[in-house]
Amino acid sequence: MNIQKNPGPTLSASNHEEGFATRADRGKTLRFSFLVLLIISSGFSCASLPARIHVELTNAEDGKRILSLTMKEGEGAVLRWRNSLFGLDVTERFVAEGGKLVLTEVIFSRPGDSLPEPVRPQDLEDLYQTGGPFRVKGVHKEFSEIVFRIGEVGHPKLQVGDRTVDLKTEVGFGGKVLLRVRKADLFERIFE
Numbered sequence: 001m002n003i004q005k006n007p008g009p010t011l012s013a014s015n016h017e018e019g020f021a022t023r024a025d026r027g028k029t030l031r032f033s034f035l036v037l038l039i040i041s042s043g044f045s046c047a048s049l050p051a052r053i054h055v056e057l058t059n060a061e062d063g064k065r066i067l068s069l070t071m072k073e074g075e076g077a078v079l080r081w082r083n084s085l086f087g088l089d090v091t092e093r094f095v096a097e098g099g100k101l102v103l104t105e106v107i108f109s110r111p112g113d114s115l116p117e118p119v120r121p122q123d124l125e126d127l128y129q130t131g132g133p134f135r136v137k138g139v140h141k142e143f144s145e146i147v148f149r150i151g152e153v154g155h156p157k158l159q160v161g162d163r164t165v166d167l168k169t170e171v172g173f174g175g176k177v178l179l180r181v182r183k184a185d186l187f188e189r190i191f192e
Contacts, residue, residue, distance in 0.1 A: 051072070051073040051099075051183070051184075052070040052071060052072055052073065052096075052183075052184035053070065053071050053073070053096045053099055053100070053101070053181055053182065053183060053184055054068070054069075054070050054181070054182050054183070054184040054185070055067070055068070055069055055070070055071055055077070055101070055160055055179070055180075055181055056068045056179070056180050056181075057158070057165060057167075057170075057177055057178070057179050058177070058178050058180075059170065059171050059175065059176075059177065059178075060147060060171075060175075060176035060177060060178040061171070061175060061176060066165060066170050066171075066177065067160070067163065067165050069160065069161070069163065070184045071096040071160065071161065072096065073096050073097060073098075074095060074096060074097070075095070075096050075161065076093060076094060076095050076096075077093075077094040077095075077096075077101060077158065077159065077160045077161075078091060078092070078093050078094070078158070078159045079091070079092040079094070079156060079157070079158050079159075080092075080156065080157050080159075081154040081155060081156035081157070082153050082154050082155060083108065083131075083154070084151055084152070084153035084154055085131065086108070086131035086132070087110075087111075088108045088109060088110060088111075088131070088132075088133060089107075089108070089109050089110075089111050090106070090107065090108055091105075091106070091107040091109075092105070092106050092107075093105040093106075094143075096181075097142075098142075099144070099181070099182060099183035100142040100143060100144050100181055101142070101143045101144075101146075101179075101181050102140060102141065102142050102143070103139050103140075103141040103142075103143065104137070104138070104139055104140065105135070105136065105137045105138075105139060106124060106128075106134075106135070106136045106139060107134075107135045107136075108127070108131070108132070108133055108134050108135075109133050109135075110133055113133065115135055116133035116134050116135050117134075117135065118134075118135045118136065118137055119134050119135065119136055120136070121136050121137075121138045121139045121140075123136070124136045124139060143179075143181065144180065144181050144182065145178070145179065145180050145181070146178075146179040147176055147177070147178055147179075148167055148176065148177040148178075148179065149174075149175075149176050150167055150168050150171055150172065150173060150174065150175045150176070150177065151173070152173050154168075155168050156168065158179075
């Protein structure tokens with residue numbers, strides 16, 4: 001009489017490795033699914049982040065970074081300098097809007113005098129050339145790039161948020177500072 005016992009399933013080395021591979025594949029699938037969910041949820045949360053612009057100042061000669069930061073839409077920047085031709089103090093006000101800096105106000109004033117009377121925005125270009133104190137509000141001139149050439153008299157200073165950069169100190173007389181503005185990327189919107 002021949003009795004054979006069914007020993008049941010045997011565990012070979014190949015079956016054992018296959019079990020590990022299956023668990024590893026499941027782990028990879030779970031990590032991948034988690035990553036996809038994280039990306040989708042961060043996409044929804046980023047939609048609610050305030051729009052920002054990235055502002056960068058560099059030395060136009062050697063590319064050295066002077067300032068790099070982000071601004072929320074609606075935040076302002078102010079450029080102050082002395083007009084060497086007319087000896088007037090100049091204030092130019094900008095606001096962050098649509099991924100650009102928008103010039104909104106220009107003031108040419110005599111040092112120590114009160115604010116001059118306002119004039120029409122359409123007269124601004126002529127007034128830059130002809131001199132005399134003036135104030136223009138309601139300007140809407142967009143910039144994504146500006147080159148500042150540093151003269152002996154002008155001594156321009158750019159204030160962005162709580163930071164003030166003395167452009168002449170940064171690059172010296174005859175130097176050039178390049179300001180570039182763009183929409184902030186996702187990383188900058190989250191972490192800056």
